[in-house]
Amino acid sequence: xxxxxxxxxxxxxxxxxxxxxxxxxxxxxxxxxxxxxxxxxxxxxxxxxxxxxxxxxxxxxxxxxxxxxxxxxxxxxxxxxxxxxxxxxxxxxxxxxxxxxxxxxxxxxxxxxxxxxxxxxxxxxxxxxxxxxxxxxxxxxxxxxxxxxxxxxxxxxxxxxxxxxxxxxxxxxxxxxxxxxxxxxxxxxxxxxxxxxxxxxxxxxxxxxxxxxxxxxxxxxxxxxxxxxxxxxxxxxxxxxxxxxxxxxxxxxxxxxxxxxxxxxxxxxxxxxxxxxxxxxxxxxxxxxxxxxxxxxxxxxxxxxxxxxxxxxxxxxxxxxxxxxxxx
Amino acid sequence: xxxxxxxxxxxxxxxxxxxxxxxxxxxxxxxxxxxxxxxxxxxxxxxxxxxxxxxxxxxxxxxxxxxxxxxxxxxxxxxxxxxxxxxxxxxxxxxxxxxxxxxxxxxxxxxxxxxxxxxxxxxxxxxxxxxxxxxxxxxxxxxxxxxxxxxxxxxxxxxxxxxxxxxxxxxxxxxxxxxxxxxxxxxxxxxxxxxxxxxxxxxxxxxxxxxxxxxxxxxxxxxxxxxxxxxxxxxxxxxxxxxxxxxxxxxxxxxxxxxxxxxxxxxxxxxxxxxxxxxxxxxxxxxxxxxxxxxxxxxxxxxxxxxxxxxxxxxxxxxxxxxxxxxx
Numbered sequence: 134x135x136x137x138x139x140x141x142x143x144x145x146x147x148x149x150x151x152x153x154x155x156x157x158x159x160x161x162x163x164x165x166x167x168x169x170x171x172x173x174x175x176x177x178x179x180x181x182x183x184x185x186x187x188x189x190x191x192x193x194x195x196x197x198x199x200x201x202x203x204x205x206x207x208x209x210x211x212x213x214x215x216x217x218x219x220x221x222x223x224x225x226x227x228x229x230x231x232x233x234x235x236x237x238x239x240x241x242x243x244x245x246x247x248x249x250x251x252x253x254x255x256x257x258x259x260x261x262x263x264x265x266x267x268x269x270x271x272x273x274x275x276x277x278x279x280x281x282x283x284x285x286x287x288x289x290x291x292x293x294x295x296x297x298x299x300x301x302x303x304x305x306x307x308x309x310x311x312x313x314x315x316x317x318x319x320x321x322x323x324x325x326x327x328x329x330x331x332x333x334x335x336x337x338x339x340x341x342x343x344x345x346x347x348x349x350x351x352x353x354x355x356x357x358x359x360x361x362x363x364x365x366x367x368x369x370x371x372x373x374x375x376x377x378x379x380x381x382x383x384x385x386x387x388x389x390x391x392x393x394x395x396x397x398x399x400x401x402x403x404x405x406x407x408x409x410x411x412x413x414x415x416x417x418x419x420x421x422x423x424x425x426x427x428x429x430x431x432x433x434x435x436x437x438x439x440x441x442x443x444x445x446x447x448x449x450x451x452x453x454x455x456x457x458x459x460x461x
Numbered sequence: 462x463x464x465x466x467x468x469x470x471x472x473x474x475x476x477x478x479x480x481x482x483x484x485x486x487x488x489x490x491x492x493x494x495x496x497x498x499x500x501x502x503x504x505x506x507x508x509x510x511x512x513x514x515x516x517x518x519x520x521x522x523x524x525x526x527x528x529x530x531x532x533x534x535x536x537x538x539x540x541x542x543x544x545x546x547x548x549x550x551x552x553x554x555x556x557x558x559x560x561x562x563x564x565x566x567x568x569x570x571x572x573x574x575x576x577x578x579x580x581x582x583x584x585x586x587x588x589x590x591x592x593x594x595x596x597x598x599x600x601x602x603x604x605x606x607x608x609x610x611x612x613x614x615x616x617x618x619x620x621x622x623x624x625x626x627x628x629x630x631x632x633x634x635x636x637x638x639x640x641x642x643x644x645x646x647x648x649x650x651x652x653x654x655x656x657x658x659x660x661x662x663x664x665x666x667x668x669x670x671x672x673x674x675x676x677x678x679x680x681x682x683x684x685x686x687x688x689x690x691x692x693x694x695x696x697x698x699x700x701x702x703x704x705x706x707x708x709x710x711x712x713x714x715x716x717x718x719x720x721x722x723x724x725x726x727x728x729x730x731x732x733x734x735x736x737x738x739x740x741x742x743x744x745x746x747x748x749x750x751x752x753x754x755x756x757x758x759x760x761x762x763x764x765x766x767x768x769x770x771x772x773x774x775x776x777x778x779x780x781x782x783x784x785x786x787x788x789x
Contacts, residue, residue, distance in 0.1 A: 229628060266704070276604040277620075278705050285624040289617045292605075296613040300557060376594070377606050 134159065134167040135210045139197060139243065140217030141174025142184055144316055145259075149215060149360050150174055154187050159213060160368040167212075175206050177218065181318060197239035200246075207246035213255040215363060216243050221323035222263055222283035222419065229282055236286035244293055248302035256294065257367050258307040260379060262352055262423055264288040270426040273381050280422040281324075291379045298371075298378055306366045306374065311384030311427065311439075314353040315450040324419040328353060331389070332396055332447060335407035338460030342411025347390035349417070350425035354384040354439055355446045357453065365437045374431075381429035383439040385446075395443040400459055462487065462495040463538045467525060467571065468545030469502025470512055472644055473587075477543060477688050478502055482515050487541060488696040495540075503534050505546065509646060525567035528574075535574035541583040543691060544571050549651035550591055550611035550747065557610055564614035572621055576630035584622065585695050586635040588707060590680055590751055592616040598754040601709050608750040609652075619707045626699075626706055634694045634702065639712030639755065639767075642681040643778040652747040656681060659717070660724055660775060663735035666788030670739025675718035677745070678753035682712040682767055683774045685781065693765045702759075709757035711767040713774075723771040728787055 136153060138146045150172050153159060157166040174184060175193045184192055195202040197218045207214055218239060225232025240258070247254050263284030264277045277288040294305035316329040327344050328351045334341035354362075362382050374380075387395070397405035429437075440446050451459055464481060466474045478500050481487060485494040502512060503521045512520055523530040525546045535542055546567060553560025568586070575582050591612035592605045605616040622633035644657040655672050656679050662669035682690075690710050702708075715723070725733035757765075768774050779787055 274604055276602055279620065279624070280627065280704055282624055282628070285620050288620055292607065292613050292616055296607070296610055299608065300610070376608060 134161060134169055134212040135171040135173070136169060136213045136215070137173045137175060137207055137211050138215045138217065139175045140219065142176040142178070142180035142182070142192065143217060144318065145313070145356060145359060146174060146176070146215070146217045147180075147182055147184065148356055149363055150185050150190065152360050152364065154185055154189060158364055161212065173206065175218070197242060198234045200242050203242040203246045204249065207243065207250065207254070209250045209252065211247070211250060211254050213257070213367060214243060214247060215257045215367075216240065217259050219259070220283070221321055222281055223324040223326070225283040225286060226281055226324070226419070232282045232286060236283065237289055240290045241293065244297045244303060248297060253301060253304050255367060256303045256305045257363060258290055258294045258305060260287045260291050260307045260309040262309060262311055262427070264291065264309060265424045266422050268424050270428065271381060271424040272428040273379075273431045281419060295376060295378050299376060304371050305378050306369065306371075307379035308362055308366050309379060309381045310359060311352040311354040311382060313356055313359055314351070314446060316356065317450070317454040324416050325351070327416065328392070331408050332392060333450070335396060335404045336400060336451065336455065336459040340407045340409065343389065343393075343408050344411055344413035344416040345389055345420050346412075346417065347388060347393070349389045349420055350386055351389070351420070352384040352386050352423070352425050352427055353446065354382060355449050357449050358438065358440050362432070362437045365435055369435050380432045380435070380437075381427050382432050382437060383427050383429040385439055385443065386426050387443055392443060395447065399444065399447050401461060403461060404459065462489060462497055462540040463499040463501070464497060464541045464543070465501045465503060465535055465539050466543045466545065467503045468547065470504040470506070470508035470510070470520065471545055472646065473641065473684060473687060474502060474504070474543070474545045475508075475510055475512065476684055477691055478513050478518065480688050480692065482513055482517060486692055489540065501534065503546070525570060526562045528570050531570040531574045532577065535571065535578065535582070537578045537580065539575070539578060539582050541585070541695060542571060542575060543585045544568065545587050547587070548611070549649055550589075550609055551652045551654070552650040553611040553614060554609055554652070554747070555650070560610045560614060564611065565617055568618045568621065572625045572631060576625060581629060581632050583695060584631045584633045585691055586618055586622045586633060588615045588619050588635045588637040590637060590639055590755070592619065592637060593752045594750050596752050598756065599709060599752040600756040601707075601759045609747060623704060623706050627704060632699050633706050634697065634699075635707035636690055636694050637707060637709045638687060639680040639682040639710060641684055641687055642679070642774060643782075644684065645778070645782040652744050653679070655744065656720070659736050660720060661778065663724060663732045664728060664779065664783065664787040668735045668737065671717065671721075671736050672739055672741035672744040673717055673748050674745065675716060675721070677717045677748055678714055679717070679748070680712040680714050680751070680753050680755055681774065682710060683777050685777050686766065686768050690760070690765045693763055697763050708760045708763070708765075709755050710760050710765060711755050711757045713768055713771065714753050715771055720771060723775065727772060727775050729789055731789060732787065
């Protein structure tokens with residue numbers, strides 16, 4: 134099978150590609166795992182991390198907003214598309230037009246290109262907790278009342294995926310992700326970025342500012358569990374998903390103080406003391422608008438599991454990204 | 462003040478214009494009713510009904526999908542926009558691309574043009590019961606799970622109105638309308654059109670087919686009450702509306718058999734016998750996907766009232782559209 138991953142050299146795209154290349158796991162229409170002959174990693178940027186070294190990988194750099202580019206990318210041989218390309222929350226809030234161009238029009242380009250293939254490819258769309266707003270606890274049937282442009286664009290994408298699927302143009306599935314923690318690499322423009330930074334930077338020997346109150350809660354999920362969830366939702370029985378193809382993925386819901394206490398227990402005082410309070414009213418306001426508890430019954434029924442604990446999240450990061458050791 | 466009505470020569474647009482021209486009712490930012498100096502009726506089609514004869518009226522024919530046209534329409538003098546222009550439900554289902562072009566991109570053109578004025582005009586957006594799906598009873602907080610392209614496009618429009626309002630680009634309000642009954646004139650491509658036809662055509666001496674079962678229920682509202690609701694939501698206190706600017710308008714919920722019994726009581730057997738059963742599986746399926754009961758608490762709190770009875774709806778139609786008499 135041929136798989137296209139937009140945002141394919143980014144954090145989740147790259148890790149999903151590595152996983153897909155490692156062994157046949159993505160299922161075809163007959164429900165059996167298929168050999169992957171080609172994985173196209175499409176991105177607007179040159180890779181920050183080393184891309185997978187595999188003859189089946191093709192890296193394409195381009196603009197998701199350009200319809201001709203996307204039409205060429207998602208061709209008649211494409212079986213499955215994972216659509217990660219997006220302007221993140223803080224970026225979409227700072228640049229209204231860019232956010233709509235990439236997150237809304239770029240998503241429409243992906244759906245239109247897939248539709249034109251005439252073979253109803255699978256489209257796995259990445260949504261976010263940010264589609265909710267003002268609710269502390271959410272489930273699959275909670276009304277979407279986004280309070281950011283990013284959340285609005287993701288909610289619109291979900292509606293489009295459902296409609297294109299209903300019409301038989303694509304076989305769409307949407308995964309609403311919790312905040313991904315611990316993201317490796319450098320901070321990005323996501324308003325949620327601090328939730329990774331306050332754990333990642335101290336483990337690597339760097340000081341870091343925490344922009345929110347200790348009582349702030351976040352719904353979080355590790356990159357490893359997120360990649361597993363994308364494979365699970367790709368392989369889920371479409372008929373069982375029904376007309377609403379969006380699933381809320383579960384996570385764990387620590388307070389920021391619990392995250393920092395967990396860091397202290399795992400790595401010691403010297404590491405935990407590298408976090409200083411640096412209140413940021415804008416980030417606090419955005420975070421306060423997010424749900425921090427999810428009861429995603431549909432994801433659970435599909436066997437999609439969150440991390441067991443904060444300890445697991447920190448250990449996974451240290452083992453996978455820091456070769457098993459941190460700067461004490 | 463200057464008011465722009467898109468779809469302005471259509472059924473609701475024209476009636477709203479007549480009402481606005483009759484006396485100062487639309488309120489300005491200071492909360493007092495303003496004199497209306499200009500009402501621009503924008504439409505894709507030449508007027509079917511006689512447009513209002515008033516020196517303050519300007520009729521503009523054009524394509525809502527053309528951004529330059531809309532930028533010119535909604536200029537820096539515009540205080541309020543009522544956005545009715547849309548491809549109706551049956552039309553959007555039959556022509557997927559046209560539906561998205563008019564209902565989604567056309568709506569974005571309106572919001573963008575309003576944003577460019579830099580003066581945060583009021584935008585009253587027309588949504589529909591079709592944003593729901595699979596629920597029999599809905600309220601303001603019911604999740605939007607549209608099951609038609611039209612409903613999807615309206616749900617997306619609601620999200621955009623909320624986001625543009627949150628950003629301070631427009632002062633948006635969205636009214637989710639029940640099915641408008643009795644629509645005057647000829648049948649249109651709306652899947653809900655039969656709900657008017659089965660009352661309107663017999664009252665005018667014509668036979669008509671009823672495409673749905675007697676047990677089918679519809680949530681309905683007269684054009685007169687709808688026009689009042691548009692004025693009410695235009696004048697509502699924006700701060701009180703909060704971040705979700707969409708209100709579900711209430712209606713009455715007769716079964717089709719009750720509508721036909723009501724017609725029989727009002728107009729007699731000869732009139733009611735002009736309705737014959739003509740099942741249409743597609744329309745039945747669409748109608749079965751719609752909610753038929755609304756508990757719109759927010760609209761009620763704003764004093765927005767539905768019709769008191771089916772009798773009132775029939776009487777209003779006969780008095781306003783048939784000069785008080787029907788073909789017995």
